[in-house]
Amino acid sequence: MDLFTPGKIGNLELRNRSIRAAAFEGMCPGHAAGDSLLSYHQSVAKGGIGMTTIAYAAVNRMGLSFQHQLWLREEAVPGLRRVTDAIHAEGAAASIQIGHCGLMAKRSIAGGRPLSSTGGFNLYGPTFPVAMKENQILETVEDFSRAVNLARDSGFDAIEVHAGHGYLISQFLSPFLNKRKDRWGGSFENRSRFMREVMIKVKKEAGNDIAVLVKMNMRDGIKGGIGLDEGIRTAVLLEELGADALVLSGGLVSRTPMYVMRGKMPTTVMGHFIKNPFMSMGVRLFGDMLMKPEPFRELYFLEDAVEVRKQVKLPLVYVGGVASGEAVTKVLDAGFEFVAMARALVHDPGFILKLKDEKTAESGCLHSNYCIAVMYSGEMACFQDDPSIPEKWKKSLGASAT
Numbered sequence: 001m002d003l004f005t006p007g008k009i010g011n012l013e014l015r016n017r018s019i020r021a022a023a024f025e026g027m028c029p030g031h032a033a034g035d036s037l038l039s040y041h042q043s044v045a046k047g048g049i050g051m052t053t054i055a056y057a058a059v060n061r062m063g064l065s066f067q068h069q070l071w072l073r074e075e076a077v078p079g080l081r082r083v084t085d086a087i088h089a090e091g092a093a094a095s096i097q098i099g100h101c102g103l104m105a106k107r108s109i110a111g112g113r114p115l116s117s118t119g120g121f122n123l124y125g126p127t128f129p130v131a132m133k134e135n136q137i138l139e140t141v142e143d144f145s146r147a148v149n150l151a152r153d154s155g156f157d158a159i160e161v162h163a164g165h166g167y168l169i170s171q172f173l174s175p176f177l178n179k180r181k182d183r184w185g186g187s188f189e190n191r192s193r194f195m196r197e198v199m200i201k202v203k204k205e206a207g208n209d210i211a212v213l214v215k216m217n218m219r220d221g222i223k224g225g226i227g228l229d230e231g232i233r234t235a236v237l238l239e240e241l242g243a244d245a246l247v248l249s250g251g252l253v254s255r256t257p258m259y260v261m262r263g264k265m266p267t268t269v270m271g272h273f274i275k276n277p278f279m280s281m282g283v284r285l286f287g288d289m290l291m292k293p294e295p296f297r298e299l300y301f302l303e304d305a306v307e308v309r310k311q312v313k314l315p316l317v318y319v320g321g322v323a324s325g326e327a328v329t330k331v332l333d334a335g336f337e338f339v340a341m342a343r344a345l346v347h348d349p350g351f352i353l354k355l356k357d358e359k360t361a362e363s364g365c366l367h368s369n370y371c372i373a374v375m376y377s378g379e380m381a382c383f384q385d386d387p388s389i390p391e392k393w394k395k396s397l398g399a400s401a402t
């Protein structure tokens with residue numbers, strides 16, 4: 001199938017098979033859409049994308065982990081409406097990823113101790129999350145369902161429920177993170193209960209006019225976490241629950257962050273961008289130990305995704321290491337309806353139109369992951385050629401993403 005064939009997700013028709021994957025923009029001062037959020041997504045839409053995804057919107061205040069992160073609430077609607085209008089004017093569809101960061105919440109931003117399936121210590125915060133009580137779980141389910149209506153009011157065509165990467169839904173799904181002994185923990189049926197409750201409400205609110213995608217883990221990438229067998233079970237369950245499409249990913253950002261994106265976290269560059277001197281030093285000293293590299297290769301999730309493909313019929317979105325026209329062709333030929341990219345479109349928002357001009361075009365993204373390193377402290381952009389990054393760091397850390 002050709003990338004430039006229209007395709008459907010639920011009742012939503014996209015002009016082609018490309019999706020800009022959710023990649024945290026950090027462009028929401030005061031937790032509402034800033035001008036740069038509009039101009040970035042407008043440029044991706046202008047660059048030919050079928051649908052672009054606004055990343056990582058928290059469904060309530062406790063779901064926030066960053067000062068410059070979107071919080072989907074009434075006050076944010078007018079700003080988001082400007083963003084979706086701009087995307088639509090360029091002929092693309094607009095999706096918003098909704099989630100809750102759970103144990104990754106920052107107390108000063110979220111207004112309380114982080115909530116998760118299980119209490120304890122999260123070294124990667126560092127935070128001390130508390131186990132959610134039944135009423136807190138049920139209230140959060142309601143917040144997901146309210147978020148759907150806020151997304152509709154904001155002009156979105158689709159929502160993407162974030163059920164992967166070790167965020168709250170995944171903190172329930174993952175046996176590595178969920179140690180509960182009640183009806184929300186233990187068996188797969190119990191661990192998936194929170195996701196099921198969220199999906200039932202979300203689907204009801206979405207009705208026929210909002211497409212519902214779910215980003216999920218095929219594997220957690222850690223011993224004791226979700227493996228491919230449970231990844232497949234999750235996909236089958238989501239199909240039964242009426243998801244319109246699945247975005248297949250993996251990894252836990254609180255334990256195996258590089259499993260999600262692969263390559264090396266450039267910790268020197270990360271420390272360079274962090275303003276707090278203690279945090280900056282901590283990252284430079286211990287970052288490599290905490291964020292272990294995972295070898296990068298093109299289409300690094302393809303083998304697992306093909307196994308999921310065999311078990312479900314709903315549209316699947318492939319994501320992970322797509323950076324060339326050749327890779328796009330491989331994905332579509334392997335039976336995936338859509339192909340999503342993050343870094344290739346951070347590097348060049350016009351990459352899809354390049355693929356239209358030249359089917360075998362290659363992205364100039366070097367997978368240096370500097371854009372990820374800056375995510376914690378500033379606005380998303382390709383920092384590969386940022387003049388404040390000394391050349392010697394580039395050499396030592398390499399753009400090879402091994």
Ligand SMILES: Cc1cc2nc3c(=O)[nH]c(=O)nc-3n(C[C@H](O)[C@H](O)[C@H](O)COP(=O)(O)O)c2cc1C
Pocket residue numbers: 021022023024025055056097162165215249260261319320321322340341342343344346371372375380
């Ligand atoms: C800067 C950056 C921020 C990201 N933020 C998110 C996010 O907010 N939510 C999410 O689901 N994935 C996030 N990701 C992961 C991407 O959506 C995608 O799964 C991953 O980068 C692999 O795709 P790629 O090889 O095309 O970059 C982020 C990736 C990057 C590079």
Ligand code: SF4
Pocket residue numbers: 343344346347364365366367368369370371372381382383384
């Ligand atoms: S900073 Fe590196 S990984 Fe990110 S888009 Fe630029 S070249 Fe690609």
